[in-house]
């Protein structure tokens with residue numbers, strides 16, 4: 268997505284931010300564009316308090332003087348604004364391309380409402396072209412990968428399951444100190460069923476499928492910005 272489209276989506280999200288709101292603040296380049304739009308409004312007097320969904324987001328908010336709290340201090344939020352790697356017409360999402368899925372899901376579940384910001388290229392008919400991030404415990408990694416594999420087969424899903432590494436070739440570690448495996452299933456026709464089943468595997472900390480969490484999506488395209496609501 269071009270920087271311009273990210274900025275457009277971020278700017279459009281601002282109209283949903285009301286004075287006094289407790290905001291969940293997402294992670295990733297689109298969420299960062301939103302934070303950069305939010306910061307000047309805060310400087311100009313908009314009173315909000317944010318809970319960041321990652322250390323990366325925390326650092327940017329601190330740099331731009333966006334006031335923050337923790338989910339411990341503020342366990343109920345009004346609105347979360349976050350990006351996504353893919354979304355379908357029901358606003359099921361794949362998230363976690365940046366590794367923040369666990370905190371993102373905790374924050375989204377603690378919010379009365381969630382708005383996704385993305386560009387048109389992320390809207391798909393069926394999720395799964397984007398590899399599904401699954402956060403796993405280090406302990407028993409091979410057993411967990413085998414269990415994910417077996418589960419996938421039982422649901423007629425197949426594809427490579429790779430352990431995420433950094434560009435420097437080190438294991439990617441999440442803010443929670445866990446690892447991520449990326450599952451390239453290609454198509455995930457029943458995201459809710461897969462999300463529930465994955466979380467029955469003890470070594471799975473959380474998966475990147477966000478089902479029935481987003482209320483709206485702000486989709487930026489060259490032709491303009493559109494608001495999507497979940498298809499019934």
Ligand SMILES: O=C[C@H](O)[C@H](O)[C@H](O)COP(=O)(O)O
Nearest residue numbers: 295296297363364365366367
């Ligand atoms: O872990 C990262 C998040 O789920 C991001 O919101 C997602 O990867 C989208 O990121 P971006 O806006 O950079 O495409």
